Amino acid sequence: MPSSSHWFRKLPPTAFATLAIVNIHPALADPWPVKPVTLVVPFPAGGGTDLVVRSLQPQLQRELGQPVVIDNRSGAGGTIGSTFVARAAADGYTVGVVTTSTHAVSVSVYPRLPYNPAKDFAYAGFIGTSPYVLAVNRDLASRDTRALIARLKAGAGKSQYSFGSVGVGTVSHLIGEQFQKLASVPLTHVPYRGAAPAYTDLIGGQVQLMFDNPVGLAPYIKAQKVVAIATTAPTPLLADVPTFASQGIDHFDQQLWYGVAFPKGTPAAIVDKFNAALNKVLSDKAVAADLAGKGVTAQPGTPAALQSAVQKDIPYWGTIAKSVGATLE
Template sequence: MQLRLRASACLFAVLACGTAFAESWPARPITLVVPFPAGGGTDLVVRSVQQKLQGELGQPVVIDNRSGAGGTIGSTFVARAAPDGYVIGVATTSTHAVSVSVYPRLPYRPATDFAYAGFIGTSPYVLAVNSTVQATSARDLIDKLRSGKAQHSFGSVGVGTVSHLIGEQFRKLANVPMTHVPYRGAAPAYTDLMGGQIEIMFDNPVGLAPYIKAHKLTAVATTAPTPLLAGVPTFASQGIGDFSQELWYGLAFPKGTPAAIVARMNGALNKVLNDKDVVRDLAEKGVTARPGTPAEMQAAVARDIPYWGAIARSVGATIE
């Protein structure tokens, strides 16, 4: 009985300390790690919520772009950070669902190494081509690829990303030789796509839309409707199945971060995502705001890991 009482007292003390710590949090600036380069789609989405998020928290939220290896470098940094609430990372479908299957030696375990704070939003994917391809639809693109030169290329925002896997799916559908050219994020990939070094690329509309609207690139299909590119048909409307994937964005603390801090961040994030100006700004970038709970994001990670694992195995996508 004495041991039980002592254990209960210790547990109460730990919980009390954690609650007190959370009540004083944040007491200094928070580092928000974006695992992709500045100027890319993920970076732009995060900057839509950054200003008002730091207003809700009462402390600066400083963006730290740590790109490379399909977003896994920055995600590894977050997983290994002190769980004190002062380092949080952007988690995406690519970094926290796809990565498990394509990186055999992934330095972190998305299902267990993070304390998820909640979603930011979701976005479809766009298949874009450069002007030399001269395709106006997905069907038209496939026909041109099959009748053109013997070797083709597609780019992605990094090895092991959703951009990469959907590109592999399309290569398999088109049934033509295509070389995958990975980049350290979206910005350098867009430059080479417009310059003709690569022919096609899948990415979310937030980064591609300005170039598409400026007629520097052509969008031939989307995986889901988006008001940002209202005139672009979906794959489904063109009679092409298995291309309906969307990318989610969210925030994740390192494992062990006090639950009260996670809840505080979730509350602040949801308040920001219900702000009409933020909702409009995200929509202009092709992203649908998605307020929710930490449990909902944790469930999405657990659900999407096997989903993307099946796709990775079907196209043989493994990165050593």
């Protein structure tokens, strides 16, 4: 019988190449994930983005076969958490929630943004889209947008009005600035670290109005703690609230998208596996219904589709930021 060394010498060259690949790159054969995955939410717990992500968490970790740990890293309009993701190890164990605010608006509002949305991330796909709603303190309750503007104008000089946002450089901020320009009434912008503290002050009257997505505001609207005046697009969650367009007001049709992204350099196989798991969760009727109940339309899709949306929306929001003077120094 030939010795093992004789057998080894008789192997064809292609076999040596295969053995070399396995020996040099054993990690390529490793399964992913083999430990918990951290999902960074760049806004506080209790806000709209956080609530959307928590709708996905149970089934997402079931699909991945590992716990998905939500890490709320808020501040600076979501850019603190996004910076953390951009600088994390590209090993597939840190993934971040990205939004129109953090990855399209931020570029124009923060001149020294610590990350480049177009280059520093490996996009993994959409979660969904959501319109915005204009909500006001009960003392400013009006029948429609034009009546609200008339009331603001009538009170100008007698009262100091302000609008809250979920942070400087967010869509919430820029639409508020757009509204100020439309109303031709001076409004003081009051940024918050997230939605939850802004809601508290809106209810208490420390700020008089704000734009945000329905998921967080709807419970307060339905409890009549704040009043909804208009939405940027129809939503079943607030079916009785008219859109700006139906009130004859143009250029208020923006929607927020939510997505997920890994740090640049994360292996494509990991990104694709996460995308497949995410799309399966979003296609589940119960999950889609739960998101719809929060004002979000589930949007399964490809990593390339989200990448394209980021590149398209950066100049769009840049034009708006410039028109309302929202760039920070």
